[in-house]
Amino acid sequence: MKSYGKYWVLVVLLLFMSCADNLLVTSQLASPMLALAASLVASLVGWAWLVKSLQKDRDQISACLRNPELLRPELKQKNFFGNLFAEAIQKIEESDTELVSTTQVKTMLKARLNALSKKEALMESVLDHLETGVLVFDAQHTLEFSNQAASTFVIPEADRTQNTSESGLALNKALSSDVVIPEIASLLTKTIERKDATLSRRSEFQLTGLDFQSHFRAIATNLFDENQALLGTVIVVENIGEETNEKERHAEFVSSVAHELKTPMAGIKAYIEMLLDGDCEEEEAEELYGFINEQIDRLTRLVNSMLNLARIESGVVEIKRHDCELNDILKSAADVISPNAGEKDITFTSELSDLYLPVHVDKDMLGQAIINLLSNAVKYTPHGHEVRLRSRMEDNTAVIEVRDTGMGIPENSLPHIFDRFYRVPENNRSAAGTGLGLALVHFIVTNVHNGSISVQSVVNKGTCFTVTIPLGHKEQKKKKQLASPVTV
Template identity: 80%
Template structure:
């Protein structure tokens, strides 16, 4: 440790003072007691000066510590504690720098952790909103995560058994069988077992959820990192019951179309072959030409009906809904059918509500639906019977009834009456048809106008179709919404 000049001088003076009494006695300048007193006084003065200087240096160090500006030129040279103080300040500055750096790193890590937590929460929220069930297993085959849609495929902890897989796998965990239903546990086991061969495996199975049995598809995928190390396995379960129903309906539709087209085409081919062979006289030929013409008309009706239904369902036909008075639409539809009813000597009557029935509908589409119902009623009602068209208001809905006293519909046919190409077998001989008219009516009422349609019928007593659509004009609703704040 460096000792500065004033302290060296003090040390020399103290040495001289300690020898002063001996020098004074030896030189006969003072007596022993006087020399001792002088030496003691000089020593006390020297030590007093030393303590004062050290206290002064301490005070200076303390004042420098309190002062933000810790750098002082010549401080190390002038102060007894200068080198220690400078070294301490250096260490403090290094520690402060390290502390600042640590705080910055801590802040960055905290921000990164918060970001990751938000991303994790966002990811869990997204997975929770999916209709597909998602189950994630870690590398040890333990269930790590499952969303809400996957809950039906989990086995409650109270029902889990310590059973092991019926497989040659040594997975080391029985949770695959214990945590999920057997179908998924078997899929998961096979996926893990064959992870080297394929990354994906899928199965389809039937399962009951909330009392409803449906068909599901499950896809298991092995997850790997950038080094091809297995991180775990994810299983995605999708309800494909509706998809299968659509496929079935599509297949039935194609089959029905093929059948409906095949029948008249077979008749046409047979008649044409007879004409080509020349086995018919002039009168028979004319009769065959008439049959051919009828079959062509049947094909034309069928194709047109399919095109109309397809165009409306696919959105090719633009839906133009406007504020209308329901009775005006019903009157126009009745005027179209009235001549047909008169031709068959059918008593056709209208009993329309005296009230104004405001509706927001596509006038042409709804009119076509009413015409289809009235046309069927006239078609399947014998001569001399009755067809009636009614309208009324019921709560917040407009109700339309098309009632006849015709052949009626057997009870076992009622659930299928709105199916495409379905025709009541008992009534097929009564009138020609494609079986698409009521399907089109059902679509226009339910899908286009958010309404409902039902049917009641008794064989040989008649049939009643009831349509319900919402009441109200769109413009009036807007005015009421705008007026509400002012009225409040």
């Protein structure tokens, strides 16, 4: 009511002037014309004051709207539009508050969306860098995602067949069979059809392409939500080609070991049975004892060779690489073999380089590899022939040659010469062996010392094994790195 007080005063004043006019006319204190003039003047003054007050209130409201900081608490009480203006301001502030809240929520949602987008991009990048193939299907068998490693199992779009069936089930089957290879599609169908029986299924298959052939293991797993409704299926495909090859090599190794053990053991058993029967004369018994002793030696060599190879490959034997001079290792190996060469009247010659050949190697292992090569050269070289050991520097490598003028190796046997238990059929009768010596040499040179080994041979003319080892001392490299000038 306080904001309308002055306007009530105006109304009362106008009523008073009207009553006063009537009284003046009635009491004959003034003429009607004078009373009318007084009433008119008073009304004009009142209305002028009213218009001016409204104009002032309007200007005040306009000023507050142009500059909200001018808004004062007493405006509501003194201004005709105060209540309306205050209510409008309140509504505007509430709207501003809601707008700010909405903007904050929008900003939060946008930030969360950006975070989710980055996380999705990160996950896709991680999956694309996996060597394992990942394929994700929805509940309708539709392929939703596949990483780079799974591209082998996805049919290119140009090769996909279009399915025109209106059946939903047929369409679903076509989606999986037309997009991925049959092995994956079949696994997907079986996994979804038997989702109540098992959570996941696996299968192994082989793929053969223009330039590759490998085995794969696929594991399909159904995905469910909290209500146990099927969301989709993820299939992880792993290349098990190396694992399969390792199993095959292991099976071949076991088969070869069994064969190598069976032959001398069968001979030992036969000789012992003959001795137990007592049908042998004393001279024959002595000869049988000699055969048994030879077979036991053969078994011992075989077992020791297998143990040495297994220990080195499995890491049981610690590799101790040091800075060495290669010619020192070769001289030690030559000293070990020279007496054996002398017994067969074989000319053994060492032609070692005059240069200093620095290498960072396991002295004992590399020495054993060279001894094995020299021992084979002496073993398969007839009396009166020659064996040579050479060393030289070639680019950044040290080259070792073991050359003989012996029986040689047939061309068809050269690709298998470093295989385990492989022995050249034509040379089996010339000398005893296990077929593991060259396999051990190959492993020591290539796996332990990052080198290489090759062989050249001509039947009845001789064989040459060539070993290359990286040159350089490790400690000297460190010193050079520490002594390198620093540019400012």
